[in-house]
Amino acid sequence: MRIPWWSTLGIDVVxxxxxxxxGRSSHAEENxxxxxxxxxxxFLVGLAVGWAVLAVVARRRDAGxxxxxTWARPVAIGVPLVVITWSVAMVLRATTDQGLSGxxxxxxxxxxxxxxxxWRCVAVLVSGAARPRSAGRGHGTPAPGG
Numbered sequence: 001m002r003i004p005w006w007s008t009l010g011i012d013v014v015x016x017x018x019x020x021x022x023g024r025s026s027h028a029e030e031n032x033x034x035x036x037x038x039x040x041x042x043f044l045v046g047l048a049v050g051w052a053v054l055a056v057v058a059r060r061r062d063a064g065x066x067x068x069x070t071w072a073r074p075v076a077i078g079v080p081l082v083v084i085t086w087s088v089a090m091v092l093r094a095t096t097d098q099g100l101s102g103x104x105x106x107x108x109x110x111x112x113x114x115x116x117x118x119w120r121c122v123a124v125l126v127s128g129a130a131r132p133r134s135a136g137r138g139h140g141t142p143a144p145g146g
Contacts, residue, residue, distance in 0.1 A: 003123065008071035009051060012081070015115035016043045022111075042098065043112070046088030050081040074124060078117035086112050 020040035024031050054077060058069035071077055086109050094100055 002070060003072045005071050011119055012047055012051075012116060013044065015119060016040055016047055016085070016112075019043065019108075019111050019115060042089040042092035042096070043085060043108075045092060046085035047081070049088045050084035053084055054081060072120050072123045074117050074120035078120045079113075082109070082113045082116050085116070 017036065017040055020036055020043065021031050024035065024039055029035065054069075061069060069077070086105075089108070090100060090105055092098075
């Protein structure tokens with residue numbers, strides 16, 4: 001499935017903003033644009049770093065003749081993106097006194113994984129369901145002599 005990189009990036013940004021908004025709402029904090037950005041910025045910076053790292057890897061991969069990168073791949077793109085985004089955000093939160101108390105780091109990792117990997121899984125499933133089935137072997141037709 002091919003989704004333009006800029007659409008994939010946009011979906012990732014929306015996921016991070018939704019995560020920040022949900023977190024603020026769950027703590028009964030206001031969700032004004034300024035407050036939302038104040039909560040989201042470490043994760044947005046982490047997302048930008050993740051995208052930059054993965055873009056360098058993709059450029060090397062593409063230059064090596066391995067074909068263009070599909071940015072909607074759940075494991076090859078989504079998982080490293082979650083790890084980088086989360087790691088950078090935790091460092092930024094710790095160094096700017098935004099806090100890492102209690103279960104927050106684990107919850108943040110779980111929610112980011114669910115969102116950033118989850119939408120990619122859904123996209124792959126939807127694109128697979130939309131792909132026409134071949135009438136050949138491997139799709140319910142037995143092999144000759146089988």
